[in-house]
Amino acid sequence: MHECMAPFGGFDHNAQSLRVVTHLEQRYAEFDGLNLSWETLEGLVKHNGPLLGPDGAPLGKFAGASLPFAIRHYAERQDLRLDTWPSAEAQAAAIADDIAYDAHDLDDGMRAGLIDIDDLREVPFLAGILGEVEQRYPGLEKSRKIHEIVRRSITRMVEDVIAEALRRLGEVEPASVEDIRLAGRCMVGFSDPMAAAEKDVKRFLFARVYRHEDVLAVRRLVADVVRNLFARFMSDPELMPRPWSLGLGGLDDQQLARRVCDYIAGMTDRYAIDEHRRLFDAAPELG
Structure with missing residues (x-):
């Protein structure tokens, strides 16, 4: 989607979430959006940290460029203080999301046969957990072994985040959410050793799951569906x-592209494939 929208301001899935809940959802008579609190919108937009530096320049993946259209557009209506950290609740949601992704993809990768249980020995963090499971439950059937590995991985990471968050909060001793926002660093995250271990897990998943040829083949088919739909609309x-x-008559190319983008971005996988079949009399078989 970002490729298709490159000439029209680009596309960012996180920013699109903001656009959905503040503009595209139309449920109320007097305004668009879902009437969410400022704190919810703040957490949605910057749960991974500030988007702007003290000088107002974009940070992180947006450094050297501009913020996504949806965020810039909404900023004209309400200040989400993009140069500060979000609340502790938003930070907790962000790290929980990371843990869930790792666990889910590890589980999926093993159950789909993209990686073997023995492959986990390549990653020290996972090798340690695998060793514990095998020592305590010798001869355990594969499906139960996978579950034990995944649940223990989640537990280790969650316990680490709790301990590290308490340590950081103890250093800052915040008296209000404002103290959290202005702390200058994340309050809810992994310890340094666990952060390194989690990066190892992500590198392993990237090489063995996300870049597996079977997965890439499906991604190529899906990308073609998006490109074809965008061009046709x-x-x-x-x-x-x-x-x-x-x-449609009053839209310029920029506005039309955003309208098409909003429509496609809101599709489920099945709906997108059905739309492709309707327009092209063909649709990919994704297995």
Whole structure:
């Protein structure tokens, strides 16, 4: 989607979440969006940390560029203080998301046969857990062994985050959420040893799961679906169903591209494939 939108301001999935809950959802008579609290929107946008430095320049993956369209657009309506850290709750949600992704992808990778249990010995953190499981439960059947490995990985990471968060909070001794926002660093995260271990897990998953040829083959098919849908709707936007096809006459290319992007970004996998089949009489078989 970002490739298709490159000439029109780009696309960022996290920023699109903000656009969904503040603009695209239309449930109330007097305004668009879901009427979420400022704290919820703040956490949604910057749960991984500040997006702007003290000088107002974008940070992290946006450094040297500009913030995504959806964030810039919403910033005209409300200040989410993009140069500060979010609340502790948002930070906790962010690290929980990382832990869940690691565990889920590890579980999926083993159950799908993309990685073997013995492959985990390549990663010290996972090798240690595997050794514990094998020592305590010799001869354990594969499905139960996978579950034990995954749940112990989650437990280790969660316990580490709790201990490290308590340590950091003890150093700062915040008296309010404002103290958390202005602490200058994350309050809820991994200890240095666990952060290194988690990076090892991510590197392993990237090489053995995310870049597995079977996974890449599906990604290529899905990318073609998105490209084809975007090109077709840009050339003939009337093909979009209502309400997406309403009021097209007053849109310039930039606005039309954003309308098409919003429509495609909101599709489920199955709906996107069905739309591709409707428009091209063909759809990929994703297994």
